[in-house]
Amino acid sequence: MVAPGESPLSGLVTSVTFKGVHYEIIVDVKGFKWMIQSTDFQEEGSKIGLLLQPDDIHIMKKSEYSGKFGDYSTFSDEMDEDILASQREEAKKRMKSKTASVPYGIWMTIFIVVPMILVVVFAFTDKSGHFTLDNIMAVGQYSNVFLRSIWLGAIATVICLVLGYPLAYIISHTGARAQSVLIMLVMLPMWMNFLLRTYAWMTLLEDNGVINTVIASLGLPKLHMINTAGAVVLGMVYNYIPFMILPLYSALAKMDHSVIEAAQDLGANQRRVFMKVIFPLSMPGVISGITMVFVPAVSTFIISKMLGGGSNLLIGDLIDMQFLGSAYNPNLGSAISLVLMVLILICMGIMNQFDDGETRGGGLMI
Amino acid sequence: MKVASKVYTFLMFLFLYAPIFVLIIFSFNDSDTMSRSVFSGFSMRWYNRLFEDRMIMEALKNTLIIAIIAAAVATVLGTIAAIGLNGIRNKWVRRMMMNVTNLPMVNPEIVTGVSLMLLFVFVAQSLGGLSLGMLSLILAHITFCLPYVVLSVLPKLRQMDPHLYEAAQDLGCNPRRAFFKVVLPEIMPGIVTGMIMAFTLSIDDFIISYFTSGTTQTLPIYIYSMTRKRVSPEINALSTLLFVAVLLLLVIVNLRQAKDKRVQERKGG
Secondary structure, three states: OEOHHHOOEEEEEEEEEEOOOOEEEEEEEOOEEEEEEEOOOOOOOOEEEEOOOHHHOOOOOOOOOOEEOEOOOOOOHHHHHHHHHHHHHHHHHOOOOHHHHHHHHHHHHHHHHHHHHHHHHHHOEOOOOOEOOHHHHHHHHHHHHHHHHHHHHHHHHHHHHHHHHHHHHHHHOOOHHHHHHHHHHHHHHHHOOHHHHHHHHHHHHOOOOHHHHHHHHOOOOOOOOOOOHHHHHHHHHHHHHHHHHHHHHHHHHOOOHHHHHHHHHOOOOHHHHHHHHHHHHOHHHHHHHHHHHHHHHHHOOHHHHHHHOOOOOOHHHHHHHHHHOOOOOHHHHHHHHHHHHHHHHHHHHHHHHHOOOOOOOOOOOO | OHHHHHHHHHHHHHHHHHHHHHHHHHHOEOOOOOOOOOOOOEOOHHHHHHHHOHHHHHHHHHHHHHHHHHHHHHHHHHHHHHHHHHOOOOHHHHHHHHHHHHHHHHOOHHHHHHHHHHHHHHHHHHHOOOOOOHHHHHHHHHHHHHHHHHHHHHHHHHHOOOHHHHHHHHOOOOHHHHHHHHHHHHHHHHHHHHHHHHHHHHHHOOHHHHHHOOOOOOHHHHHHHHHHOOOOOHHHHHHHHHHHHHHHHHHHHHHHHHHHHHHHHHHOO
16 A cells, blocks of 8 residues: 555545454445555545555465355445345346246146146046045956057057167168158158048058058958057057157267277177167167157057957047046046056156166257 | 168158058049049049038138147247246256156146046036137147247257346346347247147147047047048048148258258358
């Protein structure tokens, strides 16, 4: 600190505190507050000049407590207020966004959470509203339907995986432009109406359908394809295979090729490279694909109705019958739905055991 | 090996497209007996019949109205929700919100549809007299579109540099201006993707609509009833038109994406 005229910097002393060994002097320099620790005393209210010598500049590690309760000049009320005020302004500038999620929370509660609760409630009550376990018991009667659904769904999922993986692999290894075209071609049927696609298979598979007409014209005996379990599986595979191909492609395309090259450099043959490197690395895509095929496959009812006739009832058909069909029993229907939900949750839980903690961060995989 | 790949790819695509091609071919079938498998000549009569069918036009109108309203509301509400969700610090609250968001996507559609039907029927009973119809359809569609919008916008919000918003205000914008001029353009791609997904999902939805529509008909529901009764080749004509429309849409989107990519590359990324 020097006399006012002796340096370009000058300021007004606003407070002086004796800290035992030194004085803590707060100086107002053109609106900025400087804190000076010095053994020289200065009169409060006096004007001083500030001269900075090179070895006045100290680089210090900031303590984690500094700034938390204001700066460490505990005596400067003005300074504390300034700091608090600027902190408040900063907070205002950060997006005050929590409240924006409230309308969404309300909507989801009304339309997602409450209906789920209703399903549970209906599952455990009878027509007059009394608590009962009868509905759950009744579900046991339909265990063969459940088994059939799971079985057919599993077969369809496996077929989708086996057929879809090579295709995803091939596409991921073509040139960039070809990739986007091919993927678009894979997605295109998905965008066609689901019912129309299933209906199209009816046309092909019927006893007098296209395939049989062609076969008959070749002189071969006709095949009975419609209204069989095989037709249902075919319908499932056809409808859901894009949902298997896309995540697989996504995972395979993102794979780091240098890892594959490294494995080859280390002497692994094609098969080993696949089993030990490529397949494990594509696991997130496999899991995603399996989930996106199995869940709709197990719970479908249109495919079984259109391609399976009345003899291949699946869980979805049962539920449909209870709510909009002839056997109107929403309680039983809710019970079946509840069991279905629990079933899916168990399957997903098993699936998650294979997923080694790949966090997707809340975005869509595709 | 290369040959095998090409053959396999061809076979797979044949599998994917065979039924669609059959539908297209038979939409032009000139047959009095409405046969679905014998091709007897080229004709546009089914297309004419299609456009004259009152009920299809009604169903189409309903579908479009529902899709537009549902997509619009879901986009706005979902974007606001994503912003809100992004700002939640509490880990448990955030996890719970994300679980609720994911619930309609993980649940089988039939369960979502049935639960919504219970809700609407239950509410209708309490409030007396309201029945399932356009309103319940719109509400249901908004509900299942919301998660997709949220999950499209959220990653974009997370990718965005949060300091941009502060910087804009430091430079003199008020909060609202800062939002519209800085934040919104950054997350716009996510919003657009979410909106398109919501619209598409709504148009194509059958299962949830089936349970919440009452007597109102949307296009998929009408198609379902058509496939249950005497199957008319009008459906083939409809399928062909839908296919062409979707094909055009995807081609346009892909061309735009390719153009954007080229522009990006020229700019130097």
